[in-house]
Amino acid sequence: MFRRLFGRAQDAPRSEEEAAREEEQVAASLEKSRKGIFGRIAQLFAGDDPITDELWDELEEALIQADVGLETTQYLVNRTIDRVNRHGVKKAREAREMLKAEMVRTFAEYAGQQRPNARPYVILVVGVNGAGKTTLIAKLAHRYKNRFGKKVLLAAGDTFRAAATEQLETWAERAGVPCVSLGQGADAAAVVYKAIDAALEQDVDVLIIDTAGRLHAKYNLMQELEKIRNIIGRKLPGAPHETILVIDATTGQNGVLQAKAFLKAAGVTDVAITKMDGTAKGGIAFAIAQDIERPIRYIGTGEKMDDLALFDAQTFVDALFADSK
Numbered sequence: 001m002f003r004r005l006f007g008r009a010q011d012a013p014r015s016e017e018e019a020a021r022e023e024e025q026v027a028a029s030l031e032k033s034r035k036g037i038f039g040r041i042a043q044l045f046a047g048d049d050p051i052t053d054e055l056w057d058e059l060e061e062a063l064i065q066a067d068v069g070l071e072t073t074q075y076l077v078n079r080t081i082d083r084v085n086r087h088g089v090k091k092a093r094e095a096r097e098m099l100k101a102e103m104v105r106t107f108a109e110y111a112g113q114q115r116p117n118a119r120p121y122v123i124l125v126v127g128v129n130g131a132g133k134t135t136l137i138a139k140l141a142h143r144y145k146n147r148f149g150k151k152v153l154l155a156a157g158d159t160f161r162a163a164a165t166e167q168l169e170t171w172a173e174r175a176g177v178p179c180v181s182l183g184q185g186a187d188a189a190a191v192v193y194k195a196i197d198a199a200l201e202q203d204v205d206v207l208i209i210d211t212a213g214r215l216h217a218k219y220n221l222m223q224e225l226e227k228i229r230n231i232i233g234r235k236l237p238g239a240p241h242e243t244i245l246v247i248d249a250t251t252g253q254n255g256v257l258q259a260k261a262f263l264k265a266a267g268v269t270d271v272a273i274t275k276m277d278g279t280a281k282g283g284i285a286f287a288i289a290q291d292i293e294r295p296i297r298y299i300g301t302g303e304k305m306d307d308l309a310l311f312d313a314q315t316f317v318d319a320l321f322a323d324s325k
């Protein structure tokens with residue numbers, strides 16, 4: 001917890017209570033996973049039984065079922081076997097901490113980077129339709145405004161999907177922050193221009209820009225995203241300072257594949273996994289970390305404005321194994 005309070009970004013929890021609350025949220029959102037496959041994994045590594053090849057086979061099978069993905073599963077299992085052998089561990093129970101340590105390492109390989117200290121700090125949010133972009137933007141706005149006292153502005157850059165701009169405006173109102181919108185069908189570039197001008201004029205701390213998750217077949221979404229990025233960078237050198245890719249945990253391996261397309265064009269720096277509370281296959285987080293090769297920054301833990309937690313690898317893995325010794 002100490003590390004979370006003092007070694008993190010500008011939106012890290014600022015008190016022990018806040019950090020503890022986020023840990024509880026993460027634990028609650030993983031209840032389905034814990035009751036399902038991860039509970040079974042914990043059971044496999046609970047007793048004094050000797051470590052056998054069958055144990056590793058069962059672990060492999062369970063991890064694949066938990067949406068960890070074949071490659072990441074094999075990587076994890078092999079590293080755990082190596083560690084267990086190196087330490088001469090013989091009982092299943094004793095191997096559990098080693099499995100957990102390897103799980104934490106899976107995330108650590110892509111741990112967070114230094115954040116630039118910019119104002120306005122521009123966050124671009126990308127992802128396929130329905131992943132939970134709008135909800136995430138609302139949660140971020142709420143977090144920056146109400147918890148960190150920042151002046152926030154939203155930009156309704158998804159001008160393609162029907163009702164996307166209205167939806168964002170509604171959330172903005174609920175979060176109590178302004179929103180720049182030119183309505184459905186407008187040029188997204190024009191929205192971005194207007195929003196940056198407004199952010200500069202109004203001395204905004206954090207500007208959060210929504211983007212389309214799908215375009216008409218004849219337009220290429222990735223080209224459009226690249227164009228938007230370039231426009232932002234030209235207007236405000238160094239921006240966007242953060243580009244968050246939103247991935248819906250419930251879409252499993254398919255969602256990860258879809259999300260991969262965004263990496264290059266959108267210049268993704270961070271990942272937010274939404275709807276973690278809606279799946280029993282929390283193992284998707286490992287696959288995302290390995291396949292997307294970016295730090296997981298946030299977890300969406302529910303539908304309410306407050307249901308957002310900073311991702312912390314140790315907290316996450318502990319929560320998957322909680323309630324079992």
Ligand SMILES: Nc1nc2c(ncn2[C@@H]2O[C@H](COP(=O)(O)OP(=O)(O)OP(=O)(O)O)[C@@H](O)[C@H]2O)c(=O)[nH]1
Nearest residue numbers: 129130131132133134135213274275300301302303
């Ligand atoms: N349970 C749960 N539901 C969520 C979470 N995040 C988003 N949702 C729900 O997922 C649905 C889709 O979320 P939106 O934010 O509208 O999706 P979107 O990605 O903005 O959609 P587009 O604007 O089309 O890209 C909504 O019903 C949200 O309430 C979460 O963390 N947990």
